[in-house]
Amino acid sequence: QQQVKQSPQSLIVQKGGISIINCAYENTAFDYFPWYQQFPGKGPALLIAIRPDVSEKKEGRFTISFNKSAKQFSLHIMDSQPGDSATYFCAASYNFNKFYFGSGTKLNVKP
């Protein structure tokens, strides 16, 4: 059973637009929800993360919105830039050990 479901699979956004990627999880024991960014030929890199005791976290143009009751969280990229074109993964874990990753969203920001 897939622990973390991610959508959409791919996303095309115009430069300056807002990119939104959604994730849903099942296990209410999860207590850490990171987002990773991966460029071709590279390993994933941590972008931003949130704990379930807050509903939103913002770092620059990147914001995580978290809805504990719905067991959903999303990544918003404001003022999307061509350099943001990458694959984005959501993840969830408990006790910061075993991480479950979403299937990934390939973002293409058109200039």
Place this chain on the structure above:
Amino acid sequence: DAGVIQSPRHEVTEMGQEVTLRCKPISGHNSLFWYRQTMMRGLELLIYFNNNVPIDDSGMPEDRFSAKMPNASFSTLKIQPSEPRDSAVYFCASRGRNGAYNEQFFGPGTRLTVL
């Protein structure tokens, strides 16, 4: 800091051969993770170590897969015998103690092709 180092970066082998992937974690990190990434299954955790001890290997797909961490600066993932369905990108990641985000730092990956 060199980051997580993986070798080889690319490996092409024939079915039935033994494959060994290597990882050097970031110095001072005490946790190490092996992941496999494929188009069909995404990014899957295979096994992780804390302080060189395997904690959870439930993601290791079959007995053909084995992993070791003989010391804090080196780990191997071995596939014997290899099969075409093992073709994937294998990532190693390491994590330090009590980081603000408990961030995992991923290596560049090893792209394995089994013919």
